[in-house]
Amino acid sequence: MTTMTSPTTTTPSISDAAMASTTDALQSLMSTYGDCRQEIAHFVDLRLAHNLDSWTALTTARDVTGIMRAQQEWGMQTAADYFNGTARFAQLFTSLTLAGVSPGTQHSIRHIV
Numbered sequence: 001m002t003t004m005t006s007p008t009t010t011t012p013s014i015s016d017a018a019m020a021s022t023t024d025a026l027q028s029l030m031s032t033y034g035d036c037r038q039e040i041a042h043f044v045d046l047r048l049a050h051n052l053d054s055w056t057a058l059t060t061a062r063d064v065t066g067i068m069r070a071q072q073e074w075g076m077q078t079a080a081d082y083f084n085g086t087a088r089f090a091q092l093f094t095s096l097t098l099a100g101v102s103p104g105t106q107h108s109i110r111h112i113v
Contacts (some may be wrong), residue, residue, distance in 0.1 A: 002083055028096060031077065032092055032093070032095065032096040035092050036089070036092055039085070039088055039092065040090065043081070043085045045076075046081055050074075050077050050078070050081060051074075052075035054070060054073065054077070057069075057070040057072040057073065057074075058071070058074075
């Protein structure tokens with residue numbers, strides 16, 4: 001005589017789902033943290049290079065007009081660098097806040113930011 005047995009199914013408990021969700025969130029956080037560190041290093045390198053260029057232009061200026069031009073170029077370049085850096089950080093933090101959100105929602109939000 002054969003006895004039929006039903007296959008054993010295991011369903012994840014709520015604590016397993018919470019642990020998996022927490023693990024995913026921490027992985028996203030650490031990935032974004034690494035990206036932020038790289039972005040900061042890139043920004044610092046970029047600003048140092050631009051400041052060196054500005055210093056060179058300032059020290060080689062022959063008259064007041066040259067000094068004013070060097071200062072103006074420095075100000076414009078600094079503003080552009082900070083604007084671009086802020087936009088990149090906004091993208092990084094947006095991607096972090098969208099972890100676990102459906103792809104359709106992510107697409108909609110990214111077009112707003």
